[in-house]
Amino acid sequence: MNLSRQPPSAALVLQTLLTQGPLTRAELGRRAGLSSGAVTKVSAPLLDDGWITELGPSGDRQPGRPATLVGVRPERARFIGIKITSDELIGMLVDLTAAPLTTHRTPLRSRDVGTVVRAVARLVRTLSGPAGKGKGESGPAVHSIGVTVSGDVDGLSGTVRYSPFLDWHGVRLAALVEEATGIPAVIDNDVRALTVAEQWFGAGVGLSSFALVTVGAGVGCGMSVEGRVISGAYGVSGELGHLPVGSGDRVCTCGNTGCVEAVASTQAIVDQVQEQTGDADLSLADAVRLARAGDATARAVFTRAGRALGLGIASVANLIGPERIIISGEGVAAYDLFADEIRRAFADRAFGAAARCELVVRPLPFETWARGGAAMAAHRLFAPLPGRSAGATGH
Incomplete structure (x- = not known):
């Protein structure tokens, strides 16, 4: 069976079971917005071809015949x-x-x-x-x-x-x-x-809207609005790293100046600490160590990075009004050096109820x-x- 040739309701059933199942048919219909008849109709070919399976009684104490749970077949x-x-x-x-x-x-x-x-x-x-x-x-x-x-x-x-x-x-x-x-x-x-991964099985499960901000070699942002991960009309969306947040003269990888990424990416942080200390061999670990030891120069670099990130994150909250913004990427290993300034800039610039958006730090391996x-x-x-x-x- 070619799933791409099935009606959209079949894809909706499978997607709902993948992200929220196993479910009874009644609950599946409720969550997918389909009638019981529509659920039965689209489930039949999925069952026949082994994409989903009946798992047994749900355990609900309801009068009459026990409802059967339906779930996907992982294998x-x-x-x-x-x-x-x-x-x-x-x-x-x-x-x-x-x-x-x-x-x-x-x-x-x-x-x-x-x-x-x-x-x-x-x-x-x-x-x-x-x-x-x-x-x-x-x-x-x-x-x-x-x-x-x-x-x-x-x-x-x-x-x-x-x-x-x-x-x-x-x-x-x-x-x-x-x-x-x-x-x-x-x-x-x-x-x-x-x-997509966070929407399916991570910190975005069950949320109508959320954003994921990643800090590392670049600064990126993924956005899920009403259950859809936004790609943009031209395949470009969520380019938080290239949002202008200041005048600065640091040149970004995109060729512009004033971008979040030009100040807050891991390489940008290393470059700035190297320039300020005159140590061309200094690594990110060295920069983090200096800042945690109280070195004023290194701490100032992380503070500027945190403010740029906070301004960018506030812009995301103002634009799409997400329930949660997840902060991840290899850069969050040093989040303690960003945290206060990120939250301060976010609180200053998030508009109205957008400031209620939850910020969650979530380190994720590659x-x-x-x-x-x-x-x-x-x-x-x-x-x-x-x-x-x-x-x-x-x-």
Whole structure:
């Protein structure tokens, strides 16, 4: 059965069960906004083809026949998620519920497109081969691959328009990965993919609207509004790092000045502390150590970074009014040095009730980012991109 050819209600049923199940049919209909008849009609082919299954009585003490719980069959399909960084690939094999089955990391010795694609293909073989299966287990073939990259990524065309940390321009990555692996592939911005992961099984579960802000080599933002992760009309959305928040003369990776990222990314922080101390060999760990030891110069750099982040986060709250903003990325390891200034700037600039938005700090390893890529691939299974196949139908 090709899920992309099923009515939208079938995708809605599967998505609701994936994120909120198992559920009784009555509860499934209520949460999906479908009548009992519609739930029965769209569930039948999903049951027949093994995408969902009946799990037994719900345990509710209701008069009459006990209601039966319905849930997805995790083993029905497998997906691979891969996060590409400037020096490493992080991959994860998951089941239909995005539960991790195995992970693997491999270094990148070159950012050349061909070299990276070949490394992706090797990683896919590692994850989908014997290492990705238990002893004596066969399991389904990998249905599709979700690859995530930082920067301006057009998931619709499968193209990396621009990735500053890889120095890629106009790379048709989805087609290259499909050609190298023989498996359908989708690509997207890494922060949007991580936002999908948080929406499905992280700190965004059950929220109507939330945002995810990541602080690291760049500063990114994913936004989920009324249950939809926003991609933007041109594949660009949530570019918090390039929001102008001050006059400053520091040049951002985008070529402009005054951006959040030019002040608050991990590299920007290192650069500023190096400049202020005159120590060109100083690392991020050194900068953090100096600031925590009370060095006024280092602390001032973190304070400026915190204010820029706080202003940017307040802008997100003012624009979309989320219930929660999750702050993550490798930069949150030093969150104690940002925290006060972030919250002070947020409180100063969040307008009205937007100031009630909850700020949650959530450190997430790169494996979770890879899981986001796999979740994105699973999501595209039943919500395919316009004009693109949802993948092979025989898996």
